[in-house]
Amino acid sequence: MKKTTLSTAALLASFGLATTAFAADQGLTQDELSSLLDSAQQYGFTHFEEISVDDGNELELEGWREDGWKLEVDMNIASGDTIKEEQRQDQIPDWGLSFDEVNKALDSAMGEGLQRFESLEVESSGSIEIEGYNDQNQEIEIYLNSSDFSVTGVTND
Structure with a gap:
């Protein structure tokens, strides 16, 4: 990394x-993020x-x-x-997320229970992983498709 x-x-x-x-x-609250x-x-x-x-x-x-x-x-x-x-010097790849796209991904994650943000990572394959904590301070990982920000998986630890 x-x-x-x-x-x-x-x-x-x-x-x-x-x-x-x-x-x-x-992690960070939504306002802090x-x-x-x-x-x-x-x-x-x-x-x-x-x-x-x-x-x-x-x-x-x-x-x-x-x-x-x-x-x-x-x-x-x-x-x-x-x-x-x-x-x-580099070039912006097709899979990099704009501010608007980051916000859409975070909105999807909040809809799945994310309360406090820890990380967001975008893969060149088109997947997004968001980690943080739910309302019970348990770790949560939310996986999204970057083309439409649909949830492809949720893991609670």
């Missing part, structure tokens, strides 16, 4: 996230391959800018410190 980080102070300020935004390392996606768009992301919370304190974003440059950003959410930021 590739990891990258934005200037955390700038991202943290624009995200409006703080340590208190995380409840016992149990929405704020994150707004900030990612301001940073230049237009398409995503992966969005994830790592160890409850790192935010990882992988995707592309409109001009095709691949962006990978990791940051420490609590301190605002940038851990890693990478950019390289």
Whole structure:
């Protein structure tokens, strides 16, 4: 997995996230994630391959800018410190999800019981995996088809 980080102070300020935004390392609420996606768009992301919370304190974003440059950003959410930021020239693949498509996928996952977001990963095969927690703080994994965001499977742990 590739990891990258934005200037955390700038991202943290624009995200409006703080340590208190995380409840016992149990992912992001819908509002926190929405704020994150707004900030990612301001940073230049237009398409995503992966969005994830790592160890409850790192935010990882992988995707592309409109001009095709691949962006990978990791940051420490609590301190605002940038851990890693990478950019390289690339092309946006057909399977990368736009902001609208990410929101459609998340809406489908919420309909299946997702309450707190942990990760979203898009595969070149057209599948999407969203992980997080349900209303009973149990882990949930939701699998979607990226062509119509239909649910192809749900696993509760």
